[in-house]
């Protein structure tokens with residue numbers, strides 16, 4: 304008896320885009336770029352620590368209170384957190400699904416030099432992504448909740464950071480995570496411009512330089528804070 308093959312249901316619009324490989328890549332690229340911008344602002348804000356406790360604590364307080372005359376009770380902070388969470392979750396889910404698709408689709412394993420070239424960047428991105436995901440959880444527990452910070456007080460952001468980085472192992476965690484972050488941006492930026500259709504041979508050099516400058520500036524800008532505490536510049 305002849306069997307009838309049923310065609311898979313056709314998806315349309317945004318659902319079709321989300322289910323397609325290019326749609327998922329676009330989500331990873333766009334959310335990655337949003338996070339790079341947010342990280343640049345976070346890194347620049349952290350540098351206020353060099354202006355002393357009053358400036359830094361006032362800045363941390365300001366961040367929690369933006370928009371208060373319009374939106375009562377730190378609503379802006381919660382809106383920002385919600386947006387950031389959606390962006391982060393979309394980035395992680397889409398890139399994990401792409402990785403699973405890629406691993407399933409590969410019929411034979413590459414060998415030798417070919418394998419090395421094809422997978423080294425992908426491996427950096429996957430391992431780096433997992434490390435950064437774990438770091439974000441640790442960072443929030445550490446500096447937003449106060450885990451491992453003796454005498455933690457949310458209003459005294461300067462003191463929390465200074466106490467935090469007086470522990471050697473904390474410096475190791477943060478500096479290692481920042482190096483992973485730099486590598487992740489270094490590899491991800493150029494790839495995002497390709498996915499979003501912005502990459503052209505004439506722009507290749509400018510895109511490479513922009514990605515490298517962003518990667519180094521963001522990683523180094525974050526790393527100077529623990530280094531400043533270790534060397535006594537911030538205490």
Ligand code: HEM
Nearest residue numbers: 345349363384439442446447460464477484525526528529
């Ligand atoms: C040396 C490096 C860093 C320092 C000193 C630092 C410091 C801080 C401080 C003081 C806060 C505010 C905590 C609070 O008042 O609740 C914070 C929040 C945060 N940081 Fe960082 N940070 C660093 C790196 C990073 C990196 C690399 C990421 C992401 C990959 C990150 C993501 C966040 C997030 C998501 C928040 C929560 C924002 C919120 O509560 O709305 N930070 N950080």
